[in-house]
Amino acid sequence: MxxxxxxxxxxxxxxxxxxxxxxxxxxxxxxxxxxxxxxRPVWQSxxxxxxxxxxxxxxxxxxxxxxxxxxxxxxxxxxYPTGNTHPRFLGWVHGSGTPVGALAEFLAGAMNANLGGREHAPVHVERQVIRWSRTLFGLPEGASGLLVGGTSTATLIGLACAREAKCPGDVRREGLQGGPARLTGYTSREAHGSVTKAFELLGLGREHLRLVPVDAELRMDVRALQEAVAADRAAGFHPFCVVATAGTVNTGAIDDLAAIGHFCREQSLWLHVDAAFGGLAVLVPELAPRLAGIEQADSLAFDFHKWLHVPYDAGCVLIRDEGIHRATFALRPDYLAAAERGLAGGNPWFCEYGIDLSRGFRALKVWFTLLAYGLDRLGEAIARNCADAAWLGERVAETPELELLAPVALNIVCFRWRDGRLSPAALDALNAAVVADLHEEGIAAPSTTQLDGRLAIRACLCNHRTDRSDLAALLEGVITLARRRAATL
Amino acid sequence: MxxxxxxxxxxxxxxxxxxxxxxxxxxxxxxxxxxxxxxRPVWQSxxxxxxxxxxxxxxxxxxxxxxxxxxxxxxxxxxYPTGNTHPRFLGWVHGSGTPVGALAEFLAGAMNANLGGREHAPVHVERQVIRWSRTLFGLPEGASGLLVGGTSTATLIGLACAREAKCPGDVRREGLQGGPARLTGYTSREAHGSVTKAFELLGLGREHLRLVPVDAELRMDVRALQEAVAADRAAGFHPFCVVATAGTVNTGAIDDLAAIGHFCREQSLWLHVDAAFGGLAVLVPELAPRLAGIEQADSLAFDFHKWLHVPYDAGCVLIRDEGIHRATFALRPDYLAAAERGLAGGNPWFCEYGIDLSRGFRALKVWFTLLAYGLDRLGEAIARNCADAAWLGERVAETPELELLAPVALNIVCFRWRDGRLSPAALDALNAAVVADLHEEGIAAPSTTQLDGRLAIRACLCNHRTDRSDLAALLEGVITLARRRAATL
Incomplete structure (x- = not known):
């Protein structure tokens, strides 16, 4: 023993x-x-x-x-952590967490509540977080929501609601096996892969998700969207939803939500907004106007663990029409019978709004974060990231050895080291190697992506600990390591 | 400020x-x-x-x-908690948590790792937990897995793999909209609602999930299963999977996994086992033989937050064929490009095996629980719950005012107060009221269900803090409150 x-x-x-x-x-x-x-080093192997x-x-x-x-x-x-609690972590879109959130996780673990349903204080906390969230994005009072692991699941739930609302017949009962509904959806070429995965999982098939071209700012081309919907209707398809993005993962581009929302209403299409991280820019007065139209969303997915720094994982889906939300997921077998009173009360239960019946007290770390810091302070950290990203973009632009590969739309800077003597392939390989070097030497942790067929070093400022000295260290690291590698070629 | x-x-x-x-x-x-x-009271409003x-x-x-x-x-x-950390919480199937798990949640929150992928120690922890799990259930070395919120999501993932493996054509690309595949699945009438929800979400439609009758022990009738599959084949349907249950939610009945597994192999059907809580009975030497055949599962779903008392939420899916698992979910856009080295290494990434790209460090609380307590001690707590459930069943059987409504198969006791003077409806209402009274007075927290059209008081022993004095208090509470209510009728 x-x-x-x-x-x-x-x-x-x-x-x-x-x-x-x-x-x-x-x-x-x-x-x-x-x-x-x-x-400490940002990362070590x-x-x-x-x-x-x-x-x-x-x-x-x-x-x-x-x-x-x-x-x-x-x-x-x-x-040997991921590294995202470090001030010089700038990869992908990772929040950096807070001590407040970690303490809340202990308290949630100790309470060990199951938020699938029933009547207890934790469900009221999640309801409050959902109300706060819908207010934040301007959704109406009746809108429902659910905390989930992240935007991927939130998007899946949003699109399941869209399918329920727009698919002819009883899709829960018959499925899509019954007849040739040929539902089609639309999103931009810069949209997140989770949209494709949701189409696959829902049985819609990714070939029925049309990838609409983007404009020079990498936003969905609304004209091209309109043409794609018209062409599909003419060809006998059944267009049912549009997924707009508020902050693309590659560059932070924000689709024209107002124009897309207007088109969706006109065409009776469901509007899902993937606001994974960019949606939180509503907290910054100077940025909020760029999200105009987000309040028209029929469903909206976003994360608390990114730009609000709630510890992983915590995302949210909001659904404008609570009735559709519940109709998409509600199922109450005998062993979950509702009661008027007692612990089995508390109707409606959260399990009627999503996939899971067992649900942890994820809401508590969100509640602690919002209440302890307040929107103003959380918004200031976001504003600082965007200002610092603009500053970093300017430093890149004024440095002859570097080039900017996309406009700095929000908080993401895509750039690379350049050398006219190298082939495009050699330049891609060198920049990729520099990023791995930066990681292995523990200097900084940006990620990479492809833009116009070129490999980009991608610095995403989604980190409340990052300051300009960290960004200067990133650039110095890139230049030093690139020169060193170039010298050996 | x-x-x-x-x-x-x-x-x-x-x-x-x-x-x-x-x-x-x-x-x-x-x-x-x-x-x-x-x-403290078990619960208070x-x-x-x-x-x-x-x-x-x-x-x-x-x-x-x-x-x-x-x-x-x-x-x-x-x-105002759910009440499941209290020794007299006996409702639904809730684990009771541990102080060890709560501390692990603080540490995970502080590390703030994102387990979607990349190379860092936390992903190796999750891999270790998955290896431990597949060993526990006798799945082969190559089997893959993923930690998820719970068995509902785990079942969704398992059935998505089944659909990928068995559906003609490229279901991710074409969806189920293309043609009349008419896939059908099979589970018992006592199966959990999450199976139905998975069929709905995957676009299969719940009418294509056949609910097979059960035998007197409330286990799937294997003969009836065989007949249903044959009838569907004859009618032009495409049977593709069977969902067997290891521990039904109503009574803890365990399907004949060996016989069902044999039939599935013979018929080339995918075998998914919903082992949400009952699967963990493998930790008890006397109970393990009743799970014989579980090692034949093509996919297996179970929870750590139930009978292993890991804090909510933590479930797991295991997939026999890693190739099918990855083929069902893998999608690596440019911004998630794999690297040979550095932080972007660590292939394969967990996001290639499920829905979510952002994934918290859920594995840590499981790892802490298994390592700190060990399988023997966790198994002893399970064995004690089963022995106490049998004891409670005997006490019910010997008490004239009470009746047992189903055999005590594992850890669940379904019973009720009886009174020959009352109509069936009045008896149902009285027993439901007694359960709500028990909650409101903070005495004990069983739940209710329906068995053969009769309302049952359902005590599920999934609580390491419960001892026989708690069960005696439950029975005393039921009798006292029922008499009091009956006297007013």
Whole structure:
């Protein structure tokens, strides 16, 4: 028996004082890491010895106790993080988290609430977060919502509602196997892959998602959208939804939501807005006008774990018409019978609005974040990221060895090192190698993407800890490493 | 500016010592609740004043700081939990959580890893948890898996793989809109509603999920399954999968997995096993033989947050054929390009095996739980629940005022108060009222279900804190409250 074992057979610690001391030490350890975040490398590769230690096939027959488990965590896991809590993490679109959110996760874990339904305070917290969210985006009072893992699932739920609302017949009962409905949807070529994945999963098929061309600012070409819908109608398809993007993953471009919304209403198409991170720009007074039209969304997906820095994972879907939302997912078998009162009350239950019946208390970390910081302070961090991205774009533009590959629309800077002597392929390879070098040397962590067939170094400022000294270090790192590599060619 | 504001504009606390003190106090507060769990009511209704305080429409423009947020949490939320951390919570199938899991949630929140992919220690932790899981159920070394919110999503993923594997044509590209594939699936009438929801979401349509009758032990009638498949083939349908249940939600019945598996292989049908909670009975040597055949699953879904008491939410899907799993979900656009080295390495990425691209470090609380307690101790808690359920069933059977409504197959006891003078409808109403009374008086929290058209009080022992004194209190509560109600009729 390990020392934690209790004679009563429960999984609670025998000695609460010892458990308290372990928790306090764990808290102190994490504070030490937060307080000195900039002093560590952004990232370091996971040593083979660590991989080997985490590669065992057999599950642990006998426990080693909490203290030994925590030691193993500190030795094997904690030193090799994703890197996104570091000020010089600038890759993909990762939020950087907050100490407030981490504490909320402990409290949520301790309460261990199941938000699938029933009557208890946690469901009221999630409802409050959803109300706050719909207010933020200007959706009407009756709009419903659900917290989910992220925008991918939120988009899946939004498009399931669109299918329910627009598909002829009873799609839940008959499926799409019954007849040739030939539903078609529309999004831009710069849209996120999760839209394609949702079409696949829903049985719509990705060939029925039309990828509309973009304009010079990489926004959906609304004229081309109109033509595509008209052509499909003429060909006997059944256009049913448009997915607009508020902040594309490549460059942060924001589609013309007002124009697309107008077209959708006119054509009786469902408007889903993928606002994964860009939607939160509504918190910045100077940026909010660029999101005009977002309030017309029939469904809207966004993340709290990106630009609001709630710890992973936490996303949200909002649905304008609560009735359609519930009609898409509600199913209450006997064992989930609703009660007028008691714990089985609390109708409607959240499981009637999505896929999961067991749902953690994800809402608490969002509630803590919004309440502790307030929209103003969270918005200031977003504004600072955008201002710093513009500043970085200017530094790139004025540096002869670098070139900007796309306009800085929001918070994303796509650039690269250039050298007229190198072939396009060699230049792509060199820039890709520089990014891997930056990671491996722990200097900075941008990611890469392709723009117009060229590999771009992509710096996404979605990090409340980043300041201009970090961006200067990124550019200096790129130039130094690129020169070093170029010299060996 | 709130007192937490930092002049540097980050969301980190200005004063780390103050933050440390807040965290330590929060830890102490939760320990106090755990250590005195039995002394509180199981549940109490959420007062109107609390609902009103959580009903504000407008998001907080200005933050109130962490300390005030925590006070509001302690006042409004903490006193009104789901109740499943209490020893006399016996409703639905809820795990009761552990202090170890809560601490792991804090650590995961602090690391803030995104497990969508890339190369960092957390992805190796999730891989280890998946390897441990496949070993537990006897799936082969090549089997893949993914941690998800729960069995509902796990079943959706499993059935998406089944559709990919068995549907003629390229279902991701064409969808089900192309032609009359008429795929049909099979599960028992006692199966969980999540199977129906998965059929709906995947565009298969719930009318193409055949609900096979059950035998006297409420297990799928394998003969009836065979007949249903043959009849569908004869009628031009395309049978593609069977969903067997290891532990039904109503009574804990376990389908004959070996016989169903044999039939599936013979007929080239995909076998998905919904092992949401019952699958974990493999940890109990006396129960494991009843799960024989589970190792034949093509996909298997189960939860860590139920009988392993990992905090909500944490489920898992395992897929026998990694190639099919990846072929069902993989999509790597330019902005997710794989790298040979650096942070963008770490192939394959978890986002290629499921719906979500942003994925929290759910694996850590599972890893902590398995490693700290070990399978033996977790299995003992499960064994104790089953033994106590049998004991409770015997107490019901020997009590003239009560009747047992189904065999105690595993850990679930369905019973009710009886009174020959009352009509069936009045008896149903009385037993439902007794359950709500039990909740409202904070005595115990069973749930209800319907069996053979009769309302059952349903006690599910999925709680490591429950002992026989709690079960005796449940029975005493039922009898006292039922007599009181009957006296007023």
């Amino acid at each position: 390990s020392s934690d074992d209790r004679p009563d057979g429960t999984l609670d610690p025998e000695d609460w004082e010892a458990f308290r001391a372990i928790c306090h030490r764990a808290v102190d350890r994490m504070i030490e890491r937060w307080a000195h975040a900039r002093e 996971v040593p083979d010895a660590v991989k080997d230690a985490l590669a065992g096939e057999g599950p642990p027959e006998r426990g080693i106790g909490l203290e030994a488990t925590l030691r193993r965590f500190e030795e094997l896991i904690l030193p | 709130s007192s937490d504001d930092r002049p540097d504009g980050t969301l980190d606390p200005e004063d780390w010592e103050a933050f440390r003190a807040i965290c330590h106090r929060a830890v102490d507060r939760m320990i106090e609740r755990w250590a005195h769990a039995r002394e 959420v007062p109107d004043a609390v609902k009103d305080a959580l009903a504000g429409e407008g998001p907080p423009e200005r933050g109130i700081g962490l300390e005030a947020t925590l006070r509001r949490f302690e006042e409004l939320i903490l006193p």
